[in-house]
Amino acid sequence: MNRPIIPRSPLRKNGKNNNGSFIRDITALCEQLQLPNSVKDAAIGLNSPFPLRISKSFLEQIERGNPNDPLLLQVLPQTLENSKVEGFSDDPVGDLSNSVTPGVIHKYRNRVLLTVTGACAIHCRYCFRRNFPYNSENPKRDNWDSAINYIHQHSEIEEVILSGGDPLMLELENLSELVQQIEQIHHIKRLRIHSRIPIVAPERVNEQMLTWFDKVSLPVVMVLHSNHPNELSTEVESVLNRLSQRGVRLLNQSVLLKGVNDSAETLAKLSNRLFDIGVQPYYLNLLDRAHGSAHFEVSAKHTQEIAAALQTLLPGYLMPKIVRDQGKSSGKVVLCLESL
Numbered sequence: 001m002n003r004p005i006i007p008r009s010p011l012r013k014n015g016k017n018n019n020g021s022f023i024r025d026i027t028a029l030c031e032q033l034q035l036p037n038s039v040k041d042a043a044i045g046l047n048s049p050f051p052l053r054i055s056k057s058f059l060e061q062i063e064r065g066n067p068n069d070p071l072l073l074q075v076l077p078q079t080l081e082n083s084k085v086e087g088f089s090d091d092p093v094g095d096l097s098n099s100v101t102p103g104v105i106h107k108y109r110n111r112v113l114l115t116v117t118g119a120c121a122i123h124c125r126y127c128f129r130r131n132f133p134y135n136s137e138n139p140k141r142d143n144w145d146s147a148i149n150y151i152h153q154h155s156e157i158e159e160v161i162l163s164g165g166d167p168l169m170l171e172l173e174n175l176s177e178l179v180q181q182i183e184q185i186h187h188i189k190r191l192r193i194h195s196r197i198p199i200v201a202p203e204r205v206n207e208q209m210l211t212w213f214d215k216v217s218l219p220v221v222m223v224l225h226s227n228h229p230n231e232l233s234t235e236v237e238s239v240l241n242r243l244s245q246r247g248v249r250l251l252n253q254s255v256l257l258k259g260v261n262d263s264a265e266t267l268a269k270l271s272n273r274l275f276d277i278g279v280q281p282y283y284l285n286l287l288d289r290a291h292g293s294a295h296f297e298v299s300a301k302h303t304q305e306i307a308a309a310l311q312t313l314l315p316g317y318l319m320p321k322i323v324r325d326q327g328k329s330s331g332k333v334v335l336c337l338e339s340l
Protein backbone atom coordinates (compact mmCIF):
# COMPACT_ATOMS: atom_id res chain seq x y z
CA MET A 1 0.00 0.00 0.00
CA ASN A 2 1.25 3.38 -0.90
CA ARG A 3 -1.27 5.67 0.64
CA PRO A 4 -0.16 9.08 1.76
CA ILE A 5 -1.89 8.98 5.10
CA ILE A 6 0.06 11.52 7.06
CA PRO A 7 0.13 11.05 10.79
CA ARG A 8 0.17 14.36 12.65
CA SER A 9 0.14 14.30 16.36
CA PRO A 10 0.70 17.53 18.23
CA LEU A 11 -0.20 15.64 21.41
CA ARG A 12 2.28 12.84 20.87
CA LYS A 13 4.31 13.52 24.01
CA ASN A 14 4.31 10.80 26.68
CA GLY A 15 3.77 7.68 24.81
CA LYS A 16 1.38 6.25 22.39
CA ASN A 17 0.26 7.98 19.29
CA ASN A 18 -3.49 7.70 19.38
CA ASN A 19 -4.22 10.96 17.68
CA GLY A 20 -5.41 9.65 14.36
CA SER A 21 -4.25 10.59 10.95
CA PHE A 22 -5.26 12.68 8.02
CA ILE A 23 -5.64 12.11 4.31
CA ARG A 24 -4.54 14.84 1.96
CA ASP A 25 -4.29 12.99 -1.30
CA ILE A 26 -7.30 13.04 -3.60
CA THR A 27 -6.42 9.82 -5.42
CA ALA A 28 -6.11 7.95 -2.12
CA LEU A 29 -9.39 9.39 -0.92
CA CYS A 30 -11.23 8.43 -4.10
CA GLU A 31 -9.76 4.92 -4.05
CA GLN A 32 -10.73 4.30 -0.48
CA LEU A 33 -14.22 5.57 -1.07
CA GLN A 34 -14.57 3.80 -4.42
CA LEU A 35 -15.53 6.99 -6.21
CA PRO A 36 -15.74 7.32 -10.00
CA ASN A 37 -12.81 8.84 -11.89
CA SER A 38 -14.89 11.84 -12.88
CA VAL A 39 -15.10 12.87 -9.21
CA LYS A 40 -11.36 12.43 -8.79
CA ASP A 41 -10.48 14.39 -11.93
CA ALA A 42 -12.71 17.30 -10.95
CA ALA A 43 -11.19 17.42 -7.48
CA ILE A 44 -7.63 17.32 -8.80
CA GLY A 45 -8.49 19.89 -11.46
CA LEU A 46 -9.35 22.48 -8.84
CA ASN A 47 -5.77 22.78 -7.55
CA SER A 48 -6.82 25.04 -4.68
CA PRO A 49 -4.52 26.78 -2.17
CA PHE A 50 -7.00 25.39 0.39
CA PRO A 51 -6.16 21.71 -0.13
CA LEU A 52 -8.04 18.52 0.62
CA ARG A 53 -7.77 17.42 4.22
CA ILE A 54 -9.84 14.79 5.96
CA SER A 55 -9.42 12.80 9.16
CA LYS A 56 -9.62 9.03 9.14
CA SER A 57 -12.50 9.07 11.60
CA PHE A 58 -14.55 11.35 9.36
CA LEU A 59 -13.68 9.22 6.34
CA GLU A 60 -15.03 6.16 8.10
CA GLN A 61 -18.46 7.76 8.39
CA ILE A 62 -18.70 8.28 4.62
CA GLU A 63 -20.64 5.79 2.52
CA ARG A 64 -18.50 3.97 -0.03
CA GLY A 65 -19.32 4.57 -3.69
CA ASN A 66 -21.63 7.50 -3.04
CA PRO A 67 -20.39 10.75 -4.62
CA ASN A 68 -23.32 12.59 -2.99
CA ASP A 69 -22.64 11.48 0.55
CA PRO A 70 -23.43 14.46 2.83
CA LEU A 71 -20.13 14.15 4.70
CA LEU A 72 -18.06 13.73 1.56
CA LEU A 73 -19.55 16.87 0.01
CA GLN A 74 -18.29 18.92 2.96
CA VAL A 75 -14.66 18.05 2.24
CA LEU A 76 -14.47 17.25 -1.47
CA PRO A 77 -12.80 19.95 -3.60
CA GLN A 78 -14.91 20.74 -6.67
CA THR A 79 -14.19 22.90 -9.71
CA LEU A 80 -17.33 24.85 -8.79
CA GLU A 81 -15.17 26.56 -6.19
CA ASN A 82 -13.46 28.51 -8.95
CA SER A 83 -16.60 30.44 -9.89
CA LYS A 84 -16.52 34.04 -8.85
CA VAL A 85 -19.95 34.86 -7.55
CA GLU A 86 -21.09 38.36 -6.72
CA GLY A 87 -21.46 39.04 -3.03
CA PHE A 88 -18.81 36.47 -2.10
CA SER A 89 -15.50 37.71 -0.68
CA ASP A 90 -12.39 36.70 1.22
CA ASP A 91 -13.59 38.10 4.54
CA PRO A 92 -17.37 37.72 4.56
CA VAL A 93 -17.99 38.53 8.23
CA GLY A 94 -15.56 41.38 8.77
CA ASP A 95 -13.04 39.45 10.88
CA LEU A 96 -10.17 41.59 9.68
CA SER A 97 -11.83 44.93 10.27
CA ASN A 98 -12.37 43.85 13.89
CA SER A 99 -8.85 42.54 14.41
CA VAL A 100 -7.31 44.62 17.20
CA THR A 101 -3.92 42.94 17.41
CA PRO A 102 -2.75 39.92 15.36
CA GLY A 103 -5.21 37.04 15.82
CA VAL A 104 -7.47 38.90 18.24
CA ILE A 105 -10.94 39.69 16.92
CA HIS A 106 -12.93 41.99 19.17
CA LYS A 107 -16.29 42.42 17.54
CA TYR A 108 -18.66 42.08 20.48
CA ARG A 109 -18.10 44.21 23.57
CA ASN A 110 -17.88 41.52 26.23
CA ARG A 111 -16.32 38.66 24.29
CA VAL A 112 -13.17 38.39 22.31
CA LEU A 113 -12.08 35.74 19.84
CA LEU A 114 -8.56 34.42 19.28
CA THR A 115 -7.62 32.61 16.07
CA VAL A 116 -5.10 30.45 17.91
CA THR A 117 -4.10 28.26 14.96
CA GLY A 118 -4.87 27.85 11.27
CA ALA A 119 -4.80 24.06 11.50
CA CYS A 120 -7.90 21.87 11.35
CA ALA A 121 -8.52 18.12 11.30
CA ILE A 122 -10.60 18.48 8.15
CA HIS A 123 -10.88 21.23 5.59
CA CYS A 124 -14.53 22.15 5.16
CA ARG A 125 -15.01 23.55 1.68
CA TYR A 126 -17.64 26.05 2.89
CA CYS A 127 -15.45 27.41 5.68
CA PHE A 128 -15.87 31.18 6.14
CA ARG A 129 -12.22 31.44 7.13
CA ARG A 130 -10.95 29.42 4.17
CA ASN A 131 -9.17 32.51 2.87
CA PHE A 132 -8.12 33.87 6.28
CA PRO A 133 -4.51 35.13 6.57
CA TYR A 134 -3.53 32.88 9.50
CA ASN A 135 0.14 33.73 9.08
CA SER A 136 -0.21 37.40 9.75
CA GLU A 137 -3.14 36.97 12.15
CA ASN A 138 -1.25 34.71 14.52
CA PRO A 139 -1.57 35.58 18.23
CA LYS A 140 1.04 32.99 19.14
CA ARG A 141 3.91 34.66 17.34
CA ASP A 142 4.91 36.77 20.35
CA ASN A 143 4.10 34.02 22.82
CA TRP A 144 0.52 35.34 23.18
CA ASP A 145 1.85 38.54 24.80
CA SER A 146 -0.05 41.13 22.79
CA ALA A 147 -3.27 39.10 22.95
CA ILE A 148 -3.04 38.67 26.71
CA ASN A 149 -2.14 42.33 27.21
CA TYR A 150 -5.09 43.41 25.13
CA ILE A 151 -7.48 41.32 27.21
CA HIS A 152 -5.90 42.60 30.44
CA GLN A 153 -6.48 46.15 29.33
CA HIS A 154 -10.12 45.62 28.38
CA SER A 155 -12.04 44.93 31.54
CA GLU A 156 -15.33 44.84 29.61
CA ILE A 157 -14.29 41.44 28.18
CA GLU A 158 -15.88 38.59 30.14
CA GLU A 159 -15.41 35.67 27.80
CA VAL A 160 -12.49 34.52 25.69
CA ILE A 161 -13.32 32.38 22.68
CA LEU A 162 -10.59 30.13 21.35
CA SER A 163 -11.16 29.60 17.65
CA GLY A 164 -9.13 29.10 14.52
CA GLY A 165 -8.69 26.88 12.70
CA ASP A 166 -9.29 24.43 15.48
CA PRO A 167 -7.87 25.29 18.91
CA LEU A 168 -7.68 21.60 19.85
CA MET A 169 -5.09 21.16 17.07
CA LEU A 170 -2.62 23.15 19.19
CA GLU A 171 -0.07 21.24 21.16
CA LEU A 172 -1.60 20.68 24.56
CA GLU A 173 1.37 22.41 26.13
CA ASN A 174 0.72 25.58 24.12
CA LEU A 175 -2.99 25.48 24.80
CA SER A 176 -2.35 25.00 28.48
CA GLU A 177 0.09 27.93 28.66
CA LEU A 178 -2.38 30.21 26.93
CA VAL A 179 -5.28 29.20 29.15
CA GLN A 180 -3.21 29.63 32.30
CA GLN A 181 -2.55 33.21 31.28
CA ILE A 182 -6.21 33.81 30.53
CA GLU A 183 -7.18 32.41 33.93
CA GLN A 184 -5.07 35.05 35.62
CA ILE A 185 -7.14 37.86 34.17
CA HIS A 186 -9.70 38.66 36.83
CA HIS A 187 -12.48 39.96 34.61
CA ILE A 188 -12.67 36.75 32.55
CA LYS A 189 -15.64 34.66 33.65
CA ARG A 190 -15.76 31.95 31.00
CA LEU A 191 -13.63 30.19 28.46
CA ARG A 192 -15.21 29.13 25.20
CA ILE A 193 -13.69 26.67 22.76
CA HIS A 194 -14.96 26.41 19.18
CA SER A 195 -13.90 22.99 17.94
CA ARG A 196 -14.77 20.33 15.40
CA ILE A 197 -12.19 17.90 16.78
CA PRO A 198 -14.50 15.90 19.09
CA ILE A 199 -16.77 15.31 16.06
CA VAL A 200 -14.27 14.68 13.27
CA ALA A 201 -11.25 13.29 15.16
CA PRO A 202 -12.56 12.11 18.55
CA GLU A 203 -9.42 10.04 19.18
CA ARG A 204 -7.51 13.28 19.69
CA VAL A 205 -9.50 13.97 22.83
CA ASN A 206 -7.27 11.57 24.75
CA GLU A 207 -6.57 11.00 28.44
CA GLN A 208 -4.02 13.78 28.52
CA MET A 209 -6.44 16.28 27.13
CA LEU A 210 -9.24 15.13 29.42
CA THR A 211 -6.93 15.47 32.42
CA TRP A 212 -6.06 18.96 31.27
CA PHE A 213 -9.77 19.88 31.18
CA ASP A 214 -9.98 18.79 34.83
CA LYS A 215 -7.39 21.39 35.70
CA VAL A 216 -8.97 24.36 33.96
CA SER A 217 -10.51 26.53 36.66
CA LEU A 218 -12.71 28.70 34.40
CA PRO A 219 -16.11 27.32 33.38
CA VAL A 220 -15.66 25.88 29.90
CA VAL A 221 -18.23 26.06 27.13
CA MET A 222 -17.44 24.03 24.05
CA VAL A 223 -19.21 24.91 20.83
CA LEU A 224 -18.99 21.87 18.59
CA HIS A 225 -19.62 21.93 14.87
CA SER A 226 -21.67 19.11 13.39
CA ASN A 227 -23.82 19.41 10.31
CA HIS A 228 -25.29 15.96 9.84
CA PRO A 229 -26.40 13.09 12.10
CA ASN A 230 -24.07 10.67 10.24
CA GLU A 231 -21.15 12.52 11.86
CA LEU A 232 -22.23 11.48 15.34
CA SER A 233 -20.76 7.99 15.77
CA THR A 234 -20.56 6.03 19.02
CA GLU A 235 -16.89 7.10 19.37
CA VAL A 236 -18.01 10.72 19.19
CA GLU A 237 -20.72 10.00 21.74
CA SER A 238 -18.26 8.47 24.18
CA VAL A 239 -15.81 11.38 23.96
CA LEU A 240 -18.62 13.88 24.46
CA ASN A 241 -19.79 11.95 27.52
CA ARG A 242 -16.36 12.18 28.99
CA LEU A 243 -16.21 15.92 28.36
CA SER A 244 -19.65 16.41 29.94
CA GLN A 245 -18.55 14.42 32.97
CA ARG A 246 -15.81 17.00 33.42
CA GLY A 247 -18.34 19.80 33.47
CA VAL A 248 -17.69 21.04 29.94
CA ARG A 249 -20.97 22.50 28.60
CA LEU A 250 -21.57 21.25 25.10
CA LEU A 251 -23.35 23.26 22.44
CA ASN A 252 -23.50 22.67 18.70
CA GLN A 253 -23.48 24.93 15.72
CA SER A 254 -24.17 23.86 12.15
CA VAL A 255 -24.08 25.54 8.80
CA LEU A 256 -27.04 25.16 6.45
CA LEU A 257 -25.50 23.58 3.35
CA LYS A 258 -27.04 22.71 0.01
CA GLY A 259 -26.80 18.99 -0.68
CA VAL A 260 -25.64 18.27 2.86
CA ASN A 261 -28.35 19.14 5.37
CA ASP A 262 -30.88 21.30 3.52
CA SER A 263 -33.91 19.37 4.68
CA ALA A 264 -36.03 19.73 7.80
CA GLU A 265 -35.98 15.95 8.35
CA THR A 266 -32.17 15.80 8.39
CA LEU A 267 -31.89 18.78 10.70
CA ALA A 268 -34.54 17.33 13.04
CA LYS A 269 -32.61 14.06 13.16
CA LEU A 270 -29.44 16.01 13.94
CA SER A 271 -31.08 17.86 16.84
CA ASN A 272 -32.53 14.65 18.24
CA ARG A 273 -29.22 12.85 18.04
CA LEU A 274 -27.46 15.82 19.66
CA PHE A 275 -29.95 15.67 22.52
CA ASP A 276 -29.32 11.94 22.95
CA ILE A 277 -25.59 12.54 23.31
CA GLY A 278 -25.91 15.48 25.70
CA VAL A 279 -25.36 18.38 23.32
CA GLN A 280 -27.58 21.44 23.10
CA PRO A 281 -28.33 22.67 19.54
CA TYR A 282 -27.28 26.32 19.49
CA TYR A 283 -26.88 27.95 16.06
CA LEU A 284 -27.83 26.99 12.54
CA ASN A 285 -25.72 29.45 10.57
CA LEU A 286 -26.69 30.55 7.12
CA LEU A 287 -23.72 30.32 4.81
CA ASP A 288 -21.13 33.05 5.19
CA ARG A 289 -20.33 34.19 1.68
CA ALA A 290 -16.67 33.24 1.36
CA HIS A 291 -15.13 32.97 -2.11
CA GLY A 292 -15.29 29.33 -3.22
CA SER A 293 -18.34 28.33 -1.19
CA ALA A 294 -21.20 29.63 -3.35
CA HIS A 295 -22.31 26.14 -4.43
CA PHE A 296 -23.39 25.46 -0.83
CA GLU A 297 -25.80 28.36 -0.60
CA VAL A 298 -29.46 27.56 0.03
CA SER A 299 -31.93 30.07 -1.42
CA ALA A 300 -33.76 32.43 0.92
CA LYS A 301 -37.10 30.85 0.01
CA HIS A 302 -35.95 27.30 0.66
CA THR A 303 -34.35 28.41 3.92
CA GLN A 304 -37.69 29.82 5.09
CA GLU A 305 -39.45 26.60 4.13
CA ILE A 306 -36.90 24.46 5.96
CA ALA A 307 -37.07 26.67 9.05
CA ALA A 308 -40.86 26.55 9.17
CA ALA A 309 -40.95 22.78 8.70
CA LEU A 310 -38.21 22.24 11.26
CA GLN A 311 -40.14 24.13 13.87
CA THR A 312 -43.05 21.73 13.51
CA LEU A 313 -40.72 18.75 13.99
CA LEU A 314 -38.86 19.85 17.12
CA PRO A 315 -39.60 20.93 20.67
CA GLY A 316 -38.53 24.53 21.19
CA TYR A 317 -35.44 23.61 23.16
CA LEU A 318 -34.03 21.54 20.29
CA MET A 319 -34.67 24.21 17.67
CA PRO A 320 -31.36 25.92 16.83
CA LYS A 321 -31.36 29.68 16.42
CA ILE A 322 -31.14 30.33 12.70
CA VAL A 323 -28.62 33.13 12.27
CA ARG A 324 -26.70 35.10 9.74
CA ASP A 325 -23.45 36.85 10.53
CA GLN A 326 -23.66 40.26 8.95
CA GLY A 327 -20.46 41.40 10.57
CA LYS A 328 -22.35 43.70 12.96
CA SER A 329 -21.09 44.42 16.44
CA SER A 330 -24.61 43.92 17.80
CA GLY A 331 -24.36 40.18 17.18
CA LYS A 332 -25.60 37.65 14.71
CA VAL A 333 -28.96 38.36 13.14
CA VAL A 334 -31.69 35.84 13.95
CA LEU A 335 -33.97 34.71 11.13
CA CYS A 336 -37.51 35.73 11.87
CA LEU A 337 -40.27 33.15 11.27
CA GLU A 338 -43.09 35.49 12.22
CA SER A 339 -43.94 36.49 8.67
CA LEU A 340 -44.73 32.92 7.63
Ligand SMILES: *Cc1c(COP(=O)(O)O)cnc(C)c1O
Pocket residue numbers: 093105107108111112113161325331332
Ligand atom coordinates in the same frame (compact mmCIF):
# COMPACT_ATOMS: atom_id res chain seq x y z
C1 LIG B 1 -20.01 34.50 16.24
C2 LIG B 1 -18.88 35.17 16.84
C3 LIG B 1 -18.70 35.20 18.24
C4 LIG B 1 -19.61 34.48 19.19
O1 LIG B 1 -20.86 34.99 19.20
P1 LIG B 1 -22.02 34.37 20.09
O2 LIG B 1 -23.22 34.98 19.50
O3 LIG B 1 -21.74 34.81 21.49
O4 LIG B 1 -21.98 32.90 19.96
C5 LIG B 1 -17.63 35.92 18.76
N1 LIG B 1 -16.75 36.55 17.96
C6 LIG B 1 -16.87 36.54 16.64
C7 LIG B 1 -15.87 37.24 15.81
C8 LIG B 1 -17.94 35.84 16.01
O5 LIG B 1 -18.03 35.83 14.69
Ligand code: SF4
Pocket residue numbers: 119120121122123124127128129130164165166196225
Ligand atom coordinates in the same frame (compact mmCIF):
# COMPACT_ATOMS: atom_id res chain seq x y z
S1 SF4 C 1 -12.30 26.31 10.88
FE1 SF4 C 1 -13.97 24.85 11.26
S2 SF4 C 1 -15.28 25.06 9.45
FE2 SF4 C 1 -13.28 25.94 8.92
S3 SF4 C 1 -12.17 24.25 7.95
FE3 SF4 C 1 -11.64 24.28 10.14
S4 SF4 C 1 -13.06 22.80 11.06
FE4 SF4 C 1 -13.88 23.35 9.07
